[in-house]
Amino acid sequence: MTFEQEIAEYEKLRQQYQNIVVNKMDRAEYLNYNEILCSTHSCAIEGNTFSVDDTRELxxxxxxxxxxxxxxxxxxxxLDHFDxxxxxxxxxQTPLNEELxxxxxxxxxxxTLSYKSPDATPGEYTTTDMAAGDTVFGSHEKLVAKVPELLASTEKxxxxxQTSQSVATSSIAIPHPMVIAARFHGFYEYLHPFRDGNGQTGRLISNYILLRLGHPLLIIPAEQRQEYISALRMIRTEATDEHLILFFFKMATERMRNELKQKEINTNLFSTFLF
Structure with missing residues (x-):
């Protein structure tokens, strides 16, 4: 499926999802629901064993x-992920910058950082070269130096x-919000600028991008961890982020389709009552 087809399918579902799920739910309720799902699955990708029910109870x-x-x-x-x-x-509404x-x-x-890396400071860039899984990242000095450029490019x-959403700009090629979120994520994860929490931070900032552009949050299920890691790895092995972009679209459309179906089933669950 081409990017154009992925975008068309996504946008068709997004309109339904927005009208049937998001707009029908109190915003605080919707965000709380997403906070629990996002926190559960993002932390599970890093090895946390909390289930959705465990997370809700906490x-x-x-x-x-x-x-x-x-x-x-x-x-x-x-708890840190909640925060x-x-x-x-x-x-x-805050621009994407180093402070954010x-x-x-x-x-x-x-x-948690003091337990994992006692010599590191939360929110400060790494002072040592990094490795994760089967990936040895580049020189940390050179990669950290590229972070402001990535943030500025993504903000642009x-x-x-945002301009294309309010003004007709058909003559200008504007990336779709999901493409922006995925492309940022791929670049960011290979810059790997912090001692810990790069995965959770990267997924949160991708969702910040989607929220800022009026799109539903993206939840990457823990069960899809291997496909997600493979899509990230292909940036290194095949020099393309196409697989990650398609993965983001796939996760977004599957989530919206599943929740729309779930709402339909639960609405029509009891057609009759038998005692």
């Missing part, structure tokens, strides 16, 4: 009710997309 009851079998470290990781999620939601990026990472790693694309 969100509602705090540290006074850590689910059985879960560690305090996992609980703090989840970072709420921060980006509150700052979707660093503050997002600081909140993501606030209570966001502003162009």
């Amino acid at each position: 969100k509602e009851k705090g540290l006074g009710m850590i689910p059985a079998g879960k560690s305090l470290l996992e609980a703090f990781e989840m 970072a999620f709420e921060y980006i939601v509150q700052h979707i 990026l660093k503050e997002t990472n600081r909140r993501v790693t606030c209570h 694309a966001i502003l162009a997309a």
Whole structure:
């Protein structure tokens, strides 16, 4: 399927999803629902074992009710993600800059970085070269130096997309918001500028981009971790982010389709009552 077909399918679903799911739900309720899903799956991709129900219980009851079998470290990781999620939601009108990026990472790693990397500071760039999985990242000095350029380039694309939503600019090729979010994510993950929390931070900023441009949040299910990692890896092995962009569209359309179907089923669940 081409990008044009992916965009057409996505936009058709987005209109239905916006009207049937998002607009019918109180905004605070909708964001709370997304916060729990986003936090569960984003942290699970990094190894956290909290289920959606565990995360909801922690969100509602705090540290006074850590689910059985879960560690305090996992609980703090989840609480930090709540804080970072709420921060980006509150700052979707703030330009994408180093302050926003660093503050997002600081909140993501606030209570866990000292355990994983005692010599590092939450929200500050790495002072050592990094490796993750089967990837040895480049010179940290050179990669960190590229972060402002990535942020400026992405901010420029966001502003162009915002302009295209309100003004006819058919003669100018403007990237779709999902393409901007995916492309930022691919570049950012290979810059890998922080000692920890790069995955959670990158996924949060991609959602900040989507929220700022009026699109639903993207949730990458933990069950799709391998496909997600493979799509990221292809940026290095095949020198293209096409696979990651298509993966983002796939996850977005599958989520909207599933939730629309779920709402239809639950609306029509009881056609008759038998006692």
